[in-house]
Amino acid sequence: EIVLTQSPATLSLSPGERATLSCRASQSVRSYLAWYQRKPGQAPRLLIYDVSNRATGIPARFSGSGSGTDFTLTISTLEPEDFAVYYCQQRSNWPRTFGQGTKVEIK
């Protein structure tokens, strides 16, 4: 199965700063990569699918890029509600797999 490696494990930033999260796949996942956000006690939320498409209701400050094995989630200007854990997931190969997550915390 495909292994997804996310980096860094923790990102310490201040509101208003730019966040750049990385997800690397052990083999090509083509363009079948998604990003999720999870806050404590809340259901995970789909942010981005197929690398760069924002899910319904997701603000424009969230963007995704990449192809093949290297992908990036960018939050252009961090809002207080964006401090959370972010996961990438591939659906190129069965079974779907997830990364370990990147925690974006307040500096």
Place this chain on the structure above:
Amino acid sequence: QVQLQESGPGLVKPSETLSLTCTVSGGSISRYFWSWIRQPPGKALEWIGYIYYSGSTNYNPSLKSRVTISVDTSKNQFSLDLTSVTAADTAVYYCARDSSCTSGSCYSDYWGQGALVTVSS
């Protein structure tokens, strides 16, 4: 707005069966795939399996021998049974609605909040 809610025991004894139910509200269970996903402490999310509203299923090979997922469309619910559990099955268990499926792999566009299940005597 579609909402999912997991329910079931929070504590299960080793060797017994873990059983959870997911209730879907705000939308019909029909015409979608529905997944169970779990996250053991300190580990990555792991897809367990999914069921189509018609009843067809697909399971992760790593758990296939111990997993059964079923659906009750009259109640807008689907359920997970995991047999012969050990401490390694301790995890937060999520139910989710799948979309954008290709060759058996999907994204999940709606999730429940998760249910912590601890396996311990």
